[in-house]
Amino acid sequence: MQPAVRLERVSRHFGAIRAVDEVSLEVRDGEFFAMLGPSGSGKTTCLRLIAGFEEPDRGAIALHGQSVVGVPPYDRNVNTVFQDYALFPHMSVLDNVAYGLMVRGVGRAERQRRADGMLELVALGGLGARRPAELSGGQRQRVALARALINQPEVLLLDEPLGALDLKLRQQMQTELKALQRKVGITFVYVTHDQEEALGMSDRLAVFNHGRIEQIGTPEAIYEHPATAFVAGFVGASNIVDAATAERLTGRARPFSLRPERIRIGAAAAEHGVEGTVVSVQYHGASTRIEVALDGQQVLMVDRPNDLRGEARPEPGSRIRLSWSHAAMQPLDGGALP
Amino acid sequence: MSVAATEVPLAAAGLRQTTARRLSTFLYRRGGLLTLLLLAPPLAWLGVIYLGSLLALLMQSFFGFDDFSGQVVYELTLRSYVELLTNPANLDIILRTVCMAAAVTLGAALIGFPVAYVMARYATGRAKALFYLAVMLPLWSSYLVRVYAWKLILAKEGIVSWAFAEAKLGWLLNGVLALPVIGGPSLSVSYLGMFLVFTYIWLPFMVLPTQAALERVPKGLIEASADLGARPLTTFRTVILPLAFPGLVAGSIFTFSLTLGDYIIPYIIGSSRFFIGQAVYVHQGTAGNIPLAAAFSVVPIVIMAVYLTIARRLGAFDAL
Numbered sequence: 258m259q260p261a262v263r264l265e266r267v268s269r270h271f272g273a274i275r276a277v278d279e280v281s282l283e284v285r286d287g288e289f290f291a292m293l294g295p296s297g298s299g300k301t302t303c304l305r306l307i308a309g310f311e312e313p314d315r316g317a318i319a320l321h322g323q324s325v326v327g328v329p330p331y332d333r334n335v336n337t338v339f340q341d342y343a344l345f346p347h348m349s350v351l352d353n354v355a356y357g358l359m360v361r362g363v364g365r366a367e368r369q370r371r372a373d374g375m376l377e378l379v380a381l382g383g384l385g386a387r388r389p390a391e392l393s394g395g396q397r398q399r400v401a402l403a404r405a406l407i408n409q410p411e412v413l414l415l416d417e418p419l420g421a422l423d424l425k426l427r428q429q430m431q432t433e434l435k436a437l438q439r440k441v442g443i444t445f446v447y448v449t450h451d452q453e454e455a456l457g458m459s460d461r462l463a464v465f466n467h468g469r470i471e472q473i474g475t476p477e478a479i480y481e482h483p484a485t486a487f488v489a490g491f492v493g494a495s496n497i498v499d500a501a502t503a504e505r506l507t508g509r510a511r512p513f514s515l516r517p518e519r520i521r522i523g524a525a526a527a528e529h530g531v532e533g534t535v536v537s538v539q540y541h542g543a544s545t546r547i548e549v550a551l552d553g554q555q556v557l558m559v560d561r562p563n564d565l566r567g568e569a570r571p572e573p574g575s576r577i578r579l580s581w582s583h584a585a586m587q588p589l590d591g592g593a594l595p
Numbered sequence: 596m597s598v599a600a601t602e603v604p605l606a607a608a609g610l611r612q613t614t615a616r617r618l619s620t621f622l623y624r625r626g627g628l629l630t631l632l633l634l635a636p637p638l639a640w641l642g643v644i645y646l647g648s649l650l651a652l653l654m655q656s657f658f659g660f661d662d663f664s665g666q667v668v669y670e671l672t673l674r675s676y677v678e679l680l681t682n683p684a685n686l687d688i689i690l691r692t693v694c695m696a697a698a699v700t701l702g703a704a705l706i707g708f709p710v711a712y713v714m715a716r717y718a719t720g721r722a723k724a725l726f727y728l729a730v731m732l733p734l735w736s737s738y739l740v741r742v743y744a745w746k747l748i749l750a751k752e753g754i755v756s757w758a759f760a761e762a763k764l765g766w767l768l769n770g771v772l773a774l775p776v777i778g779g780p781s782l783s784v785s786y787l788g789m790f791l792v793f794t795y796i797w798l799p800f801m802v803l804p805t806q807a808a809l810e811r812v813p814k815g816l817i818e819a820s821a822d823l824g825a826r827p828l829t830t831f832r833t834v835i836l837p838l839a840f841p842g843l844v845a846g847s848i849f850t851f852s853l854t855l856g857d858y859i860i861p862y863i864i865g866s867s868r869f870f871i872g873q874a875v876y877v878h879q880g881t882a883g884n885i886p887l888a889a890a891f892s893v894v895p896i897v898i899m900a901v902y903l904t905i906a907r908r909l910g911a912f913d914a915l
Contacts (some may be wrong), residue, residue: 331822336822336823344819345816346838353894356825356833357823358824359833360825404823409647536829
């Protein structure tokens with residue numbers, strides 16, 4: 258089976274800025290694929306290259322094996338859900354949804370019927386006569402989704418579609434989007450800077466930084482085994498331990514990443530341990546984050562769950578002992594654990 | 596100690612500018628008063644001087660006029676309007692002016708839209724500045740100078756006739772001038788010539804609002820349209836044009852109403868056939884028939900009111 262999307266050594270430069278630099282990736286058919294990265298990391302440009310709004314300076318782009326380099330957006334069978342929704346303000350919701358059918362010459366009755374069906378699918382039945390300005394942010398988001406899906410694209414591109422919504426609505430839409438993707442079975446390519454969103458929704462994700470892909474993998478693989486210090490720090494919080502400190506702590510001069518929630522407080526029977534001074538204690542609700550300065554430059558973040566055991570919180574300035582298992586350390590110099 | 600250290604400079608500053616500080620605090624707390632103060636002069640100007648004189652004008656049109664003594668008779672009557680609407684010569688003037696205004700509006704839209712489109716969607720930086728300059732530059736010189744310049748350009752001995760003759764196309768120009776209604780002895784005394792000059796003079800008023808409206812069409816909507824499968828021409832027809840339409844209407848309001856009211860271009864370029872502005876000028880001046888002049892000037896107001904109503908019905912302001 259041909260991959261739904263394939264990018265091969267694709268580059269797009271704007272003047273001296275390398276927005277996308279030698280990016281290669283494959284999105285499998287029917288997959289929910291996330292492109293995660295900070296702003297300016299090239300993920301949106303990558304999406305626009307697939308949609309056809311940008312042309313690559315170098316490299317090949319193919320949809321289901323068919324090269325689309327030089328093919329304008331209106332001749333590509335992909336559709337986009339834009340970050341600001343880009344709904345047509347002078348058309349009703351129904352006309353917005355039916356737009357793709359209208360420009361393809363589908364008859365009025367037929368496109369009305371299918372647009373109504375699409376609005377039902379995104380739970381907006383009965384709102385077809387309204388103008389986009391009369392809808393809430395969440396509703397507009399659904400209209401944008403219905404409008405993009407009605408063309409039954411090979412690939413649906415989503416550019417930070419939930420970015421403008423508030424937290425509660427965003428979480429609800431995450432669940433709905435995922436369910437919708439399973440229902441329609443269309444390949445989703447989802448751009449986001451929110452690592453929680455990417456981890457929770459995607460089958461696989463690519464982490465972008467400075468126009469390059471740092472790592473591609475399943476959410477679990479990315480979180481558990483970050484390949485680089487950037488991935489370790491961007492996807493979830495992590496302690497990046499440099500080679501010199503690593504040698505002092507473990508006896509081997511290999512930099513590694515260590516998740517705050519994998520560190521225990523107290524002299525548990527673990528493979529590694531160190532003593533340090535508490536610098537700060539922050540209450541985060543479900544957990545408490547404690548920053549511990551080791552003797553030297555290194556500060557380790559430790560997340561302690563606020564469960565029912567009700568241990569006393571360590572006071573800033575006090576000395577505590579930290580410990581972690583050997584498997585919790587993820588080496589950042591390419592190799593596996595010794 | 597640290598408390599005292601921060602208090603001293605604040606107190607000193609407060610003492611230094613007590614009056615100014617009090618005044619700004621006073622106005623800051625009473626935002627409505629500030630708004631009223633800012634709006635009072637323009638409200639006085641628009642409300643009293645402008646609307647007041649407009650009402651006075653309207654009143655004048657309902658007074659009578661004694662043809663023998665040439666005096667205004669101060670009693671309410673509809674005689675001026677009867678005269679205006681039953682005299683075929685007056686109806687001709689109105690029809691002529693409205694047709695010219697409509698033609699000029701259409702011409703300005705056809706020429707102005709592509710210019711506005713290039714300015715809004717393609718020109719950047721220096722090129723855009725040049726476009727602005729090209730559109731605005733004519734407004735920097737005197738209206739009269741430009742109209743007289745056009746008279747020379749369009750005259751029988753002018754550059755247009757000369758160019759047509761040199762290109763061996765003299766027959767074409769003569770053929771056009773031989774056409775009924777729009778033709779005439781030369782361009783400078785024909786309706787066609789007048790149309791050209793009107794279109795030239797009012798073109799900036801069409802280009803600028805249209806360009807502003809086109810510029811406000813979000814790039815994202817054009818991309819969304821292409822993304823959904825629309826070719827550029829379809830996108831233009833279904834997205835760009837409807838969203839830029841209010842700008843075109845705004846421009847057409849300028850070109851239409853300015854043409855309706857102008858009396859200098861018909862005087863310099865036209866034949867002896869009157870336009871509304873000339874009729875007003877003559878009736879209030881030489882004839883002293885102020886009521887009829889006032890009735891004439893009510894005509895453009897009514898036409899514009901009808902025009903705006905139709906534009907609104909067509910949905911020209913829906914996308915505002």
